[in-house]
Amino acid sequence: MNEITPFNGDPQPPAPPSAGGQAQDMQASELPHSVEAEQQLLGAILTNNDVYDKVASIINSSHFYDPVHARIYEVAAARISKNALASPVTLKAFMEDDIGLKELGGPAYLAKLASASISAFAVRDYAQMIYDLAIRRELIALGHTIADKARRVDVASEPKEQIVEAEQQLYSLAEQGQTEQGFKSFLRAVTEAVNVTNEAYQRGGGMAGISTGLDDLDKQLGGLHPSDLLILAGRPSMGKTSLATNIAFNVAKAYKRGAKPDGTEGAIDGGVVGFFSLEMSAEQLAGRILAEASEISSHKIRQGDMTEEEFRRFVQAAKDLESCPLFIDDTPAIPISQLAARARRLKRTHGLDLLVIDYLQLCRGMAENRVNEIAEISMGMKAIAKELNIPVVALSQLSRQVESRDDKRPQLSDLRESGSIEQDADVVMFVFREEYYKEREKPGDHELDKMEEWKQAMERLHAKAEVIVGKQRHGPIGTVELSFEAQFTRFGNLAKAWQQPPEGY
Numbered sequence: 001m002n003e004i005t006p007f008n009g010d011p012q013p014p015a016p017p018s019a020g021g022q023a024q025d026m027q028a029s030e031l032p033h034s035v036e037a038e039q040q041l042l043g044a045i046l047t048n049n050d051v052y053d054k055v056a057s058i059i060n061s062s063h064f065y066d067p068v069h070a071r072i073y074e075v076a077a078a079r080i081s082k083n084a085l086a087s088p089v090t091l092k093a094f095m096e097d098d099i100g101l102k103e104l105g106g107p108a109y110l111a112k113l114a115s116a117s118i119s120a121f122a123v124r125d126y127a128q129m130i131y132d133l134a135i136r137r138e139l140i141a142l143g144h145t146i147a148d149k150a151r152r153v154d155v156a157s158e159p160k161e162q163i164v165e166a167e168q169q170l171y172s173l174a175e176q177g178q179t180e181q182g183f184k185s186f187l188r189a190v191t192e193a194v195n196v197t198n199e200a201y202q203r204g205g206g207m208a209g210i211s212t213g214l215d216d217l218d219k220q221l222g223g224l225h226p227s228d229l230l231i232l233a234g235r236p237s238m239g240k241t242s243l244a245t246n247i248a249f250n251v252a253k254a255y256k257r258g259a260k261p262d263g264t265e266g267a268i269d270g271g272v273v274g275f276f277s278l279e280m281s282a283e284q285l286a287g288r289i290l291a292e293a294s295e296i297s298s299h300k301i302r303q304g305d306m307t308e309e310e311f312r313r314f315v316q317a318a319k320d321l322e323s324c325p326l327f328i329d330d331t332p333a334i335p336i337s338q339l340a341a342r343a344r345r346l347k348r349t350h351g352l353d354l355l356v357i358d359y360l361q362l363c364r365g366m367a368e369n370r371v372n373e374i375a376e377i378s379m380g381m382k383a384i385a386k387e388l389n390i391p392v393v394a395l396s397q398l399s400r401q402v403e404s405r406d407d408k409r410p411q412l413s414d415l416r417e418s419g420s421i422e423q424d425a426d427v428v429m430f431v432f433r434e435e436y437y438k439e440r441e442k443p444g445d446h447e448l449d450k451m452e453e454w455k456q457a458m459e460r461l462h463a464k465a466e467v468i469v470g471k472q473r474h475g476p477i478g479t480v481e482l483s484f485e486a487q488f489t490r491f492g493n494l495a496k497a498w499q500q501p502p503e504g505y
Helices: 035-047 049-055 067-081 088-095 099-103 108-115 123-151 159-174 186-202 215-221 240-253 282-294 298-303 308-320 336-349 370-388 420-424 434-439 448-461
Strands: 229-234 256-259 265-269 273-277 326-329 354-358 392-397 427-432 464-472 478-485 490-493
Touching: 035 049, 035 067, 035 108, 035 123, 049 067, 049 123, 067 088, 067 099, 088 108, 123 159, 215 464, 215 478, 229 240, 229 370, 229 420, 240 273, 240 282, 240 326, 240 354, 240 392, 240 490, 273 282, 273 336, 282 298, 282 308, 282 326, 336 370, 354 370, 370 392, 370 420, 434 448, 434 464
Parallel strands: 229 392, 229 427, 273 326, 273 354, 354 392
Antiparallel strands: 256 265, 427 464, 464 478, 478 490
């Protein structure tokens, strides 16, 4: 954008110091800016202080190109925030000795700003323009900084680290200026609530959220709701990764795109799934999904011990899943800030309807204390769910105190390392397989009575699992029974007694 000279031929304001390495040597004319827009905005504020509330959520003093304008805005904002008048007369006392203001004509320049202000109606447009130009300048500065670092060949600074650092800086820049945030009118909030309920009603009273593919779990949760953080917890070998993988696969497999009830384009069934696998590699996770889809034991797949017919089935399942919108990131020990940045990027590039994180304790935060770090991570995950308006399913480990109880069913107090997980979550679910514990209680062969009792218990518990909903903000708590096929690592809908076919059928 061409530079615009100040009023009445006043001298051009000095170029502000730049944040970038080489950017400080650039000519002022090379940096995008609009002095006139800044003058109009400041004039509107000095004429009518109520205008400040319209622009305060968009810009701050650092977004002004002219440092004198930045100081005028800063002083005016400080006074307005204290419910004091900000006008050319009141600001004169605070800026009389300002050297930059003297170069522009002194306190008389404040009066010129106020008198030349055209209209307060377009003030938000001016603010947005000033913000956009400031971001462009920051991008230019950041580009020079990245180029400078790349030119310096330093053993301590690996190219991969520079890429990650540059990406983080770009995303932190992208996070700024969320101008539509803030208070919503009750009318708008009610309208959104009615639209959600209408979607559920149109589905025949089914769900407002995304289906997990597991009927009884859907009935308990009402589906996976946007902006919810769902914690899926369990002790090792309970199958929490298997359940999360099953849900992710079911959602991705059911994906259909089309026109939504509000008129926008998006997922009308299922959804695009992002899966952060911090514990298993992408290949291992894909192997689990293929085992479920092809109905071939995951152990056989790992060993390559398959018949020709099984191998053909395996290859066919792989072909069928090629177009499945399931994206896996297996970066270990990823910081929560980088996880959020990658989720945003996936949403922009491919869309994102569900995010799964396996598992919470393997993420990293900035806090030194472990409890505070876990709190930071759980808060970050809830923030991702709200910002991207998607359900986030995060897996979590449970403490060992479960093993010391007679009843091994987990409770909210068993969540490991921090009470903030329970606090931040909208839903807390526990995966529990009693069969796993009963199997380890097998009596000796000489204890015939106990052995018979144990066999009956194992028969009753075989291939069954429970999902215990220990907390739910929007609905009841309770237990959902599912089937579990260990060889395929697959959870499914459990047939009820009345659904079983009659004997001999």
